[in-house]
Amino acid sequence: MRVPPPQSRFTSDGSTTSLSFVSIYEDEDLSNKLVADKAPRILHPSAVLFTFLQSDFAKQSDLFKLISDKIGPIDEVQIITKPGRTNLKHEIYVQVNFIRLSDSEKAVTEGLTFKN
Numbered sequence: 001m002r003v004p005p006p007q008s009r010f011t012s013d014g015s016t017t018s019l020s021f022v023s024i025y026e027d028e029d030l031s032n033k034l035v036a037d038k039a040p041r042i043l044h045p046s047a048v049l050f051t052f053l054q055s056d057f058a059k060q061s062d063l064f065k066l067i068s069d070k071i072g073p074i075d076e077v078q079i080i081t082k083p084g085r086t087n088l089k090h091e092i093y094v095q096v097n098f099i100r101l102s103d104s105e106k107a108v109t110e111g112l113t114f115k116n
Contacts, residue, residue, distance in 0.1 A: 047095045048107040049080070054090040056115065067096055070112050072103030 009017055027033070050067065057063045060079070068074050080093035098104045 044095070044097060046101065046104055047097050048104055050094045050096060050107075050112060052092045052094065054092050057092075060092075063092070063094065066114060067094070067112065070114070071096075071098065071107045073099045075099045 011017055052063060057066075064074060064077055067077075074096055076097040078095045080095055096107070098107070
């Protein structure tokens with residue numbers, strides 16, 4: 001959900017005042033829940049979803065090369081969300097379809113670790 005920025009209001013004396021928002025309830029894990037809810041509608045049945053930080057890669061091609069080198073040859077790649085607009089953690093969600101089904105299974109069972 002997107003909250004619009006507060007707008008300034010003019011008072012009777014001509015000065016401006018800004019509205020402020022007060023949080024009544026905040027769910028810190030809401031973004032992860034929304035992604036989990038949307039994933040079945042977005043993903044292909046054999047696709048694997050990876051999450052990375054934008055700051056980890058200078059270019060998207062570096063990210064794709066890492067996945068290909070660690071897991072296996074890639075058939076199709078799609079960036080699900082763009083970092084920076086609504087994603088405060090600057091995460092990149094990457095949907096990957098591998099050429100071999102065994103590589104998809106490897107990605108799910110073993111995962112992908114880097115920068116350790």
